[in-house]
Amino acid sequence: MKGKKIRNGDIENALNKFLKDEHHLVLGFKKGTDGIHHQVFKGGVDNYSLINHVFGTNGALYLRRIFSKGIEVLLMMRPCEIRAYVELHKLTQIEREDIIAISIDCPGTVSSKESKNNMPAEIDQLKGYFSSNNSMRWACSVCREKRGVVGDGGIRFDKTGNLWIIPYTEKGERIISIIEGELEEIPHEMLIDRSKETEKFQVDMETFNKDFEKCIMCMNCRDMCPVCYCLDCVFNGDEYLPKGDALLNKVFRTGSTTMPRGKDLFHLIRMYHVSQTCVGCGACEEACPQGIPLTKYFKGVSERLQGLFSYMSGRSFDEPIPYITFLEDELKEAED
Ligand code: SF4
Ligand code: SF4
Ligand code: SF4
Known part of the structure; x- marks a missing residue:
């Protein structure tokens, strides 16, 4: 596979060239006085940061319902963000026509709720930093794809500290063409390796109830999930809860009851809805004020389900989401 070796300043120069067109935008990271944050750059980049530790x-959250024609957006994001974008495109939530997606090798991240003191911000130092402590988010420690191998192109780090940009589609080739230098064979060994297989997720309802007992139904997890996109969510408002005569009917039918909150229903329906498209990013858990281990459930359930169909969310633009394809001859073992 061929790519271009990137020298200091090459990426910023390329982004600035891309942004010379007034209809072009870049969504990436910017260093600020209060840390590194997602930024939409227009006209040029300043204090640009390739990674955010x-x-x-998940930046794909900002991309839902981009249908504008004639405005080209270049995404420079983590693999789990580009994978969520790919899923949103398949779910007809984003037009791919005017988006160019570049995934960047990701050494893992810490939660925004944790202390960031003495933490290096460079990728090669971060890898060493994470191996000497357990501050990495759980979602990252079991991430299925940390490599910049998804989307239209990738930015990868080799073991000697060189940075490479590699095209995967014609759009990626277009971006790479504005970077100085010639295409050359990329090294086989990169800093971030293919992820190891994780154990199959399995849990009982007792553990589920215990883990979710502190849930206050704030629905932050739903709101911050990049692939939970329905405008008209069944859990908006309180129609899903029995009340008035429906509540009285329930009590007279079943006897004394705790007031229904629909907690199990909410999480199980959400789990079912995102199970084929969840990218395991852990944004739901990050948003939870109650510290509920949501990634364990959402990532766990989705990876088991995706595995049944040999599917991996966001891996490819061409791989259809299993539930939007119908094959008569599949899942024989699940038949009655
Ligand atoms: S889940 Fe973590 S390690 Fe994986 S791409 Fe996202 S931020 Fe990086
Ligand atoms: S359910 Fe959680 S882990 Fe899965 S995509 Fe949504 S935010 Fe990420
Ligand atoms: S964010 Fe946490 S507390 Fe809020 S609904 Fe989700 S699991 Fe419950």
Whole structure:
């Protein structure tokens, strides 16, 4: 596979060239006095940061319902953010026509709720930093794809500290063409390796109830999930809760009851809805004020389900989401 070796300043120069067109935007990271945050750059980049070692949100959240024609957006984001974009495109929530997606090798992140003192911000130092302590978010420690191998192109780090930009589609080739230098064979060994297989998730309802007992139904987890996109969510308002005569009917039918809150229903329906598209980013858990281990459930359930269909969310633009394809001859073992 061929790519271009990137020298200091090459990426900023390329982004500035891209942004010379007034209809072009870049969504990436910017260093500020209060840390590194997602930024939409217009006209040029300033204080640009290739990576962000602190996870607050999944940037694909900002991309839902981009349908504008004639405005080209270049995404420079983490693999889990680009994978969520790919899923949103398949779910017809984003037009791919005017988006160019570049995924960047990700060494893992810490939660925005944790202390960031003495934490290096460079990728090669971060890898060493994470191996000497356990501050990495759980979602990152079991991440299925940390490599910049998804989307239209990738930025990868080799073991000697060189940075490479590699095209995967024609759009990626277009971006790479504005970077100085010639295409050359990329090294086989990169800093970030393919992820190891994780154990199959399995849990009982007792543990589920215990883990979710502190849930206050604030629905932050839903609101911050990049692939939980329904405008008209069944859990908006309180129609899903029995009340008035429906509540009285329930009490007379079943006897004394705790007041229904629909907690299990909410989480199980959400789990079912995102199970084929969840990218395991942990943005739901990051948003939870109650510290509920949501990633364990959402990532766990989705990876088991995706595995049944040999599917991996966001891996490819061409791989259809299993539930939007119908094959008569599949899942034989699940038949009655
Ligand atoms: S889930 Fe993976 S891609 Fe996303 S921030 Fe963590 S390590 Fe990076
Ligand atoms: S359910 Fe959680 S882990 Fe899965 S995509 Fe949504 S925010 Fe990320
Ligand atoms: S964010 Fe946490 S507390 Fe709020 S609904 Fe989700 S699991 Fe419950």
